[in-house]
Each structure stands twice: as structure tokens, then as C-alpha cells.
Amino acid sequence: MTVSESRIKDLLASVPTGLLINGEWRPAASGKTLDVFNPATGEVLLSIADAAAEDAAAALDAADAAQQSWAATAPRERGEILRRAFEAVTARAEDFALLMTLEMGKPLAEARGEVSYGAEFLRWFSEEAVRAFGRYSIAPDGKSRLLVTKKAVGPCLLITPWNFPLAMATRKIAPAVAAGCTMVLKPAALTPLTSQLFAAVMQEAGLPAGVLNVVATSTAGQTTGGLIKDSRLRKLSFTGSTEVGQRLLADASHNVLRTSMELGGNAPFVVFEDADVDAAVAGAMVAKLRNMGEACTAANRFIVHESVAEEFSSKFAAKVAEMATGPGIEDSTKVGPLIDQKSREKVHELVSDAVSAGAVALTGGAPVDGPGYFYQPTVLTQVPAEARILAEEIFGPVAPVVTFKDENEAVRLANGTEYGLVAYVFTRDLNRGLRMGEKLETGMLGLNAGVVSNAAAPFGGVKQSGLGREGGLEGIEEYLYTQYIGIADPNA
Ligand SMILES: NC(=O)c1ccc[n+]([C@@H]2O[C@H](COP(=O)([O-])OP(=O)(O)OC[C@H]3O[C@@H](n4cnc5c(N)ncnc54)[C@H](O)[C@@H]3O)[C@@H](O)[C@H]2O)c1
Numbered sequence: 001m002t003v004s005e006s007r008i009k010d011l012l013a014s015v016p017t018g019l020l021i022n023g024e025w026r027p028a029a030s031g032k033t034l035d036v037f038n039p040a041t042g043e044v045l046l047s048i049a050d051a052a053a054e055d056a057a058a059a060l061d062a063a064d065a066a067q068q069s070w071a072a073t074a075p076r077e078r079g080e081i082l083r084r085a086f087e088a089v090t091a092r093a094e095d096f097a098l099l100m101t102l103e104m105g106k107p108l109a110e111a112r113g114e115v116s117y118g119a120e121f122l123r124w125f126s127e128e129a130v131r132a133f134g135r136y137s138i139a140p141d142g143k144s145r146l147l148v149t150k151k152a153v154g155p156c157l158l159i160t161p162w163n164f165p166l167a168m169a170t171r172k173i174a175p176a177v178a179a180g181c182t183m184v185l186k187p188a189a190l191t192p193l194t195s196q197l198f199a200a201v202m203q204e205a206g207l208p209a210g211v212l213n214v215v216a217t218s219t220a221g222q223t224t225g226g227l228i229k230d231s232r233l234r235k236l237s238f239t240g241s242t243e244v245g246q247r248l249l250a251d252a253s254h255n256v257l258r259t260s261m262e263l264g265g266n267a268p269f270v271v272f273e274d275a276d277v278d279a280a281v282a283g284a285m286v287a288k289l290r291n292m293g294e295a296c297t298a299a300n301r302f303i304v305h306e307s308v309a310e311e312f313s314s315k316f317a318a319k320v321a322e323m324a325t326g327p328g329i330e331d332s333t334k335v336g337p338l339i340d341q342k343s344r345e346k347v348h349e350l351v352s353d354a355v356s357a358g359a360v361a362l363t364g365g366a367p368v369d370g371p372g373y374f375y376q377p378t379v380l381t382q383v384p385a386e387a388r389i390l391a392e393e394i395f396g397p398v399a400p401v402v403t404f405k406d407e408n409e410a411v412r413l414a415n416g417t418e419y420g421l422v423a424y425v426f427t428r429d430l431n432r433g434l435r436m437g438e439k440l441e442t443g444m445l446g447l448n449a450g451v452v453s454n455a456a457a458p459f460g461g462v463k464q465s466g467l468g469r470e471g472g473l474e475g476i477e478e479y480l481y482t483q484y485i486g487i488a489d490p491n492a
């Protein structure tokens with residue numbers, strides 16, 4: 001069933017179009033607006049306020065003014081606001097899913113999956129809000145007491161990417177709310193509508209004015225640059241490319257900000273000779289094609305034992321060839337459009353570079369003609385080691401396959417990247433799986449699993465994939481600092 005035009009019109013009419021500052025939706029001070037496009041058609045969906053530096057400064061004023069009373073709010077109350085937001089997002093799951101499909105392109109079924117994934121961060125941190133425990137102990141020499149407490153770090157700047165418009169926002173907002181931090185959210189200019197609607201839900205859930213401020217902008221660096229240099233800001237949490245993250249880390253050094261950096265990936269997907277090949281193919285489909293390959297966790301390099309490489313590649317290519325491309329709102333669609341023309345050109349450039357160096361396309365290998373930014377789901381074999389596609393984040397539905405002879409070579413190939421977000425390993429040998437966990441330089445490992453994302457787990461990378469963790473027990477710690485109080489011996 002294709003979604004009706006009136007349904008789309010009504011949904012878009014319910015999305016706030018202003019900047020959210022101190023609990024009010026208002027136009028940008030300049031009056032400027034930014035257009036949000038549908039990547040399946042290239043048409044404008046909606047125009048919303050386009051913030052500049054003065055709007056961002058007003059948002060930080062609001063966050064700063066609200067910080068003290070918000071941090072003093074009972075943890076249970078903060079948790080209950082998050083719980084109400086979880087219920088509201090779940091009740092409006094179809095609206096959020098359709099909105100994400102319209103602005104980002106992912107098929108509706110996947111968008112529904114993101115709604116439940118994104119909502120889980122609200123539920124998880126509604127439960128964690130009351131567990132920011134400290135400790136009391138007797139000093140080793142018995143002469144004093146040590147009291148350790150956790151406190152909200154203070155106003156935060158949260159910057160999110162376009163690829164998971166809801167989950168990347170809730171993964172930051174929910175722990176910040178739970179910890180008692182106020183915030184300025186800057187969503188990606190390509191997909192700000194989901195954040196706009198989500199912020200309205202947070203207001204309805206009872207979040208006080210000034211705790212969450214939202215400034216969509218077409219001029220990210222100019223608009224947020226002043227905030228990062230403002231001494232009232234205490235934390236920067238960024239999800240996006242390694243290149244931008246590196247720049248922001250340098251900027252954040254000015255005020256020695258707490259930082260969390262969720263950056264790019266180049267995930268290896270290793271298939272051993274003892275793997276269940278069909279299970280590996282099923283895992284590969286998810287690890288590669290979830291979100292059209294536009295995920296930091298997307299398998300970027302398929303490293304397959306030479307004895308099973310042909311079986312794996314041919315079965316994988318057959319399944320990939322069945323994946324229909326099309327607008328996300330159509331039921332038959334399995335792979336939606338890429339986000340824009342620039343992204344599609346980059347994907348094709350990587351494929352062309354590999355093919356001209358000797359790689360063979362078992363399926364796909366080209367853009368899809370017609371409107372929208374579609375790319376054929378592609379499997380490449382015989383990819384030469386020096387091909388750019390093995391070193392760069394593809395961010396598209398393309399799977400390069402290379403082979404290895406033994407475990408040491410698999411480890412060397414898998415670790416041969418500056419990234420270290422996630423790896424996938426398929427083997428029936430548990431010891432081998434655990435050994436790979438010890439040897440692989442990644443923050444996460446999928447063992448016989450093609451997806452690792454879970455609100456209850458610590459998500460994050462090492463090397464140039466980032467700093468810090470989101471979700472799990474660790475997620476709230478990113479928004480808390482430790483204070484220690486030394487107490488004189490009460491018996492003296
Ligand atoms: N590790 C993770 O959890 C994770 C999750 C999702 C996406 N990503 C990564 O994000 C990238 C794709 O997202 P993208 O294209 O939106 O990344 P991007 O780095 O271009 O942009 C990310 C965000 O940063 C903003 N931005 C860009 N330049 C800025 C500047 N100078 N100052 C302040 N903000 C600035 C953008 O407007 C956007 O909101 C990929 O590399 C992907 O791997 C990582």
C-alpha cells in the first residue's frame with residue numbers, strides 16, 4: 001500500500017517549523033529558512049527556520065538559565081518525563097517512521113525498526129535516571145572518609161548526523177535528560193524534521209522550557225562555532241564523520257570540553273572456513289544493506305576464507321540481486337535512495353576505481369536511472385588490496401569481497417584500517433570467536449550476528465572511530481562528572 005498524499009500533507013503540517021528556544025518555537029532571527037528534500041524524488045518536503053550564530057547563542061542562554069534547576073529536579077521526575085516520551089513515540093510510531101522515510105529515504109519497514117530502536121533509548125535511560133550512584137568509604141589509613149558523587153556536567157551541545165534521524169538524537173538526549181543536563185541540539189540539515197517532531201513530543205511529555213533547545217541550520221560550523229568557544233558550554237557530543245569530528249575535537253580543546261565522539265567506521269566482516277555459510281550470508285545482508293549501507297556500522301570489507309569464498313560470494317550476490325530499489329514509502333522497496341547526489345557519486349567513484357583495478361561486479365555496479373539518488377545493490381569480488389573501496393567508508397549498498405588463507409591474515413586484514421568501530425565474525429568455533437574478540441581493534445564485535453545495535457549495550461569505537469560510549473550502563477556516565485568530598489574522621 002503506497003502512502004496517500006493527504007496523509008503525507010497532514011503529517012508534514014504537524015511538524016514544527018521554528019527553532020525551539022526556551023520552550024518556544026520561533027523563526028530564525030534573520031528570517032531565513034532551509035529546505036528539506038525528499039531523496040526519493042528530489043522534491044522539497046518542508047521549509048523550516050535556518051538558525052545562525054545569534055539563534056544558537058539564544059539557545060545556549062536558555063540552556064544555561066535552565067541548568068541549575070534542571071540538575072536539582074528529582075531523578076525520578078526526569079525518568080518519568082523520559083518514560084512518557086517513550087510511550088508517546090511508541091504511540092506515534094507510524095508518524096515518526098513515515099517522516100524518516102520521507103526525509104531520509106529508508107524503507108518504511110526499516111524506519112519502523114529505527115522508531116523502536118530510538119524509543120528504547122528513552123525507556124532505557126528513564127530507568128537509568130535513578131541509578132547515578134556514588135559511594136562512601138573509609139580511607140585506607142582510617143583517618144578520613146571518602147564521599148564520591150556524580151553530578152550533571154552542565155549545558156551540552158549535541159550534533160547529530162542525517163542517517164538515523166531519531167535514534168542518533170534519542171541516544172544523546174535521553175542520557176543527558178536522565179543525568180540532569182540541559183542541551184542545544186543541532187540536527188543534520190538534510191534530516192531535521194524528525195528532531196523537530198521529537199522535540200515537540202518531549203515538550204508534551206513535560207520537559208521544562210530551556211532543557212532541550214533545537215537549532216537546525218544550513219551553516220553548521222558558523223552557527224555552532226561560537227557555542228563551542230563559550231565557557232558556559234560544558235560538553236560536546238558529536239555523531240558524524242571522522243573528518244568533522246577531528247575538527248570539533250580541536251575546537252573543543254579551547255574550553256577543555258568533555259567530548260563524546262561517535263565517528264566513521266570501516267567494518268570488517270570475517271567469514272571463517274568453519275562458518276555456517278547461509279547464516280553468514282543472512283548476517284551479511286543485514287550488516288551491509290541495513291539503511292542502504294548508510295550506517296557507521298555497515299560492513300565495509302568482506303574478508304572470507306578462500307575455501308568458502310566462492311560459495312559465500314555467489315549466495316550473497318544472489319540474495320543482493322533480489323533486493324528491489326525504490327521509494328521507501330512503497331511496500332515492495334527493500335533498498336531506498338542514497339541521501340543525495342554527492343553521496344551517490346562518491347559510491348560510484350569507489351566502485352569504478354575498484355573495477356578499473358580488476359574487481360568484478362557479481363551484481364549491480366551502477367547508479368539507477370531516473371529521479372532520486374538510487375544505486376544498484378552491488379557485490380564486488382577479486383577486489384585488489386590497493387582499491388580505495390577497502391580503505392574508505394563506502395556509505396552505500398556495495399559489498400567488496402576479499403579472501404584470506406589463515407586466522408593471522410584475517411586479523412591483519414581486519415585491523416588494517418585507521419577505523420575501529422565494529423567487526424563481524426562468523427565461525428562455529430567459540431574459542432576462535434573469543435580469540436578474534438581479543439585480537440580485533442574495535443569497540444564492538446558481532447559474533448555470528450550482523451547487527452550489534454542495542455540501547456542496553458555500550459555503542460562506540462576506538463582508533464579514529466571515536467571516544468566514549470552511547471547506550472548501556474556507560475551512556476549516562478558521558479553526561480556526569482565525579483566529585484569527591486574528603487571528610488575528616490567522624491570519630492576524631
Ligand atoms: N559512530 C557512530 O555512532 C555514527 C553514527 C552515525 C553516523 N556516523 C558517521 O557519520 C557520517 C555520516 O553522517 P554525516 O554525513 O551527517 O556526517 P558529517 O560529519 O558531515 O555531519 C554530522 C553532523 O555534523 C554537522 N557538521 C558538519 N560540519 C560541522 C562543523 N564544522 N561544525 C559543527 N557541526 C558540523 C552536520 O551538519 C551534521 O549535523 C559517517 O561517517 C558515519 O559513519 C557515525
Ligand SMILES: O=CCCC(=O)O
Nearest residue numbers: 163294295296297453
Ligand atoms: O550509523 C551508525 C549508527 C547505527 C546504529 O546505531 O545502529
